[in-house]
Amino acid sequence: MEIYTKRYHLFQIQYSAIRKKYKLVGIARLVVFFAIIYCFYLALSNANANYLYVTLAVIVLFLSLLKLHANYSWRMRYIQALLDINKKEMAFVENDERPFDSGDEFKTTDHPYAFDLDIFGSKSLFQFLNRTASFIGKQKLADLLKSKLSSDEIVMNQEAIKELSQKVEWRQEINAYSQISNLDETAYKRLQKWSQSNVVGLSKVSVYLSYVVPCLLLLSIIGYYLIDSYVFGYAVSLLFSLNLICTLSKARYIQAELGGADKVHETINSYSSIIKRIERETFSTEKMKGYISKLNADSFQASKELKVLSRLFEQLETVGNIFVLIVFNGFIQYHVHIFNRFSKWKKEKAHLVPTAIEVIGQVEALNSLANYSYNNRSYTFPTISENGEMSFKDLGHPLINESKRVCNDIDFSNQRFVILTGSNMSGKSTFLRTVGVNLVLAAIGAPICASNASVFPLPLFVSMRLTDSLEDSESYFYAEVKRLKMIIEQVQKEPCFVLLDEILRGTNSDDKQSGTIGVIHKLIREQTYGVIATHDLEVCNTTAEYPEVLINKCFEVEIKQDDLHFDYKIRDGVCQNKNATFIMKKMNIID
Template structure:
């Protein structure tokens, strides 16, 4: 068991113990609530029987105690949800480190077969890069993480991300705390979109006349109520009743406006409360890296902390939600026009802060994204942050694929400094495709600021263009070959615009061997003319002769296989030159195919 697993296991046990303590406390609170209910009932019973005012006071104390205990129980329930989330977080990390289940969203909704590399390199989907990285639980966090894997950012931003990720990787408590709050948020694309739409909707104001009425009529009601209590004049009864009904009529005239502002009030209220707690964690955190402080500064608000403003918005939505309770809404609005005042407060909040909601939620998403990379760095202490350059130099020491088992994966050292394009040969199953994917996926990671699966690296982050895995498109009436030609055309066009990192795996598989060889050689010649960096894998050894024409640009490398004791043995080590051994015929004979 490695030290990271031991850390997670200790945290899991600690949080499980805390959950147990909360359960015991909640049970005691429930018993006390039952006692207060019994005390309330007995106090009222004996008050009416004995007419002792002390018993009436006792009934009041029981009532206050009951509602206080309900509030305490609610806080304990929320605390338990957070602790349950922390237990699950640490259990999931143990499963990941022990190569068991990956209990993280795999981002399958982001799969795009037309993207220049994400489909070929398994960026999204089951057992994908996104899945092993993903420690987000909000919609905006997941979206930010997905988008970061689909394009590169300038070197200056990559360096800022590296610094932020390195800082966050050292604070497991804070990272897990953010994730625990996020996991209990339970937001969705629909909720997020609805909230952003609400913030961008046309600003509303309560008419001045309605504002005056909202204070005037409740005042009249209370004056009439005082007259009812302290005089025998029956007119006050009529005034109070009339004012009560007028207040209800006024409320009904504004019901559509209230309904338009409510959104999905119950979910929005709880989600916003959790957003405020996440933002509060960020506000209270002492940060040193420039990127993290830039994000923290976006939470500044002239009228108070962003967390307090989001909490207030949550409270306003909760107050609006009460209108769905006909008895309570009728009583409070008939007396004080409660929901009209809430609506006015919501309009006022919206006028002051609606333009900041998107930026505040973006901070949550950015922090979740960076936390995901930081967790990746924490779990993989042997990974490195690559040095960056602007000279198109790319070199990796001990490169491998981050999705492979850390105990068995084979590392390789490679650079593209002397010759910038590799022709890669090797028998089936020798490791060619895995090596190409290792190159591609680590270039993608390097372009985000993440550590990569290597012991050392110096990289010029480039746009990644890949043709490795395509599929027939029956709906578009396309053959595999035509789909592949289209992809190669896209790669050529993009390579014309900017120097790119290109990976090609056994191209032109959908045609005959002569056409394939000729086509492959011509593709190589054309693509190296575009000053690209990268590699192509092929089974056709004649293609390797192309390096003799372009010795300053092309180089041959290979993976070999040996037959030992009538078994195929692969060492998955990258070598210079062209592969010499073959395995396909041997394997088919061994499996009695031929």
């Protein structure tokens, strides 16, 4: 897509310009540093106070350059993140690459469909969709792909995804902020734990002493200079020590709040920056407006309040600085006052931290789906049906490249259960995954790979890829029977959509045939929708018993010029052609 190429070249120009400024300021900063040393040397060698004033002025200039240099450094990181974002999108769109996190940690064989449909892992649906950068964003996207939403929630997600898909610049800004902030699992769990921990406030006596003792110290210092009495001198020493004792007695509470982590304020400041960017954007959909309302609940503006918390954490972290600890606390009990403000903030507003983190995660997950929608503008948002209608026109697998993808029509509105036959390699399993993956996308409000669709939201259950377990002493057959039992029990509780691929492979042909027919009978007694793929043509006779529920569909193969030809187009009826013997002869396995 041209937009990614244009933005990539634009950010290259911006990065080069800022890098030049960054280098110039770095050189200027070095020159000014040596100027400070030289001016101070002149002040000492000439015993001239004027040089000291010049030195102070140059120090102010140095500090300004230091701040400017840091700003340019941050800007370079930010633009580099935007460069990476657009470079990856170019590789994704133009070269069909997947340079994104695969969500391997979310793989599980226990989920009703995630393992069978390759929802997580290398070349998975998660990797195809994922544009999150924070731990919580990745977690929210994974949770979304494993969940079942209500019809209203699906419609709300659809509206939000449509709106966000047009906000390319804003989506990339959120992603870039998140990338450079390093909002990892450790930071997330630490802040979650902190927000839920008890608030340790200061006693009234401690607060009283934090004001009284520094005031008495100030009066003693004034008295010492005005009267020059040793009594005031002793008083100054005593009160200075008392200030330190009062502060050190609270040190363990301060350290408990810091939790042994360094630079907590930077993480919170990053959350604040992302939240501020969310708050400033204008949204028209109910979903996104709801997030803004959450962030501004109780008359708090989350971004500003988190900024305050970030500063309080930063000030508390100076307790580890020996100079600040002794001087500042010796005179004014600095950390006692900061801790008192910190405790009050935590008591009143600690709930803002998990709320803000949750919103960031949910927005990142929706941004991933919006990016997917933007990249695939020919895809359709299915109509959400409430009366059992389910049909797809030009349905294809979104992870298969468009140049290789074959699309098919399928309708479950009349006959709600399909018996699918076809020879080896004809496309049965791919079609099952195509239906399954698109149902997963439809169930979270995302567009699906079809030109038109109507979906009746149902829990999805799949039995396609089971494994035997040596660890649990469990055979493949037993693992499959357990999965089928779980599916049968579920469809007896509520209507479901079921995808089964060549079940009962771990038993003999007679058992397999009778068992498969038994499973079909059990499923169609309930309000079950779905597809079962089988090589056993006898199973197809079941449709004659239940023509109002069951329908036969097939994939065919043709032998042309001593070679197999697959068109991967679904047809009505039962498969007539076979290819296993032909392939084995072709490969000289049999005569």
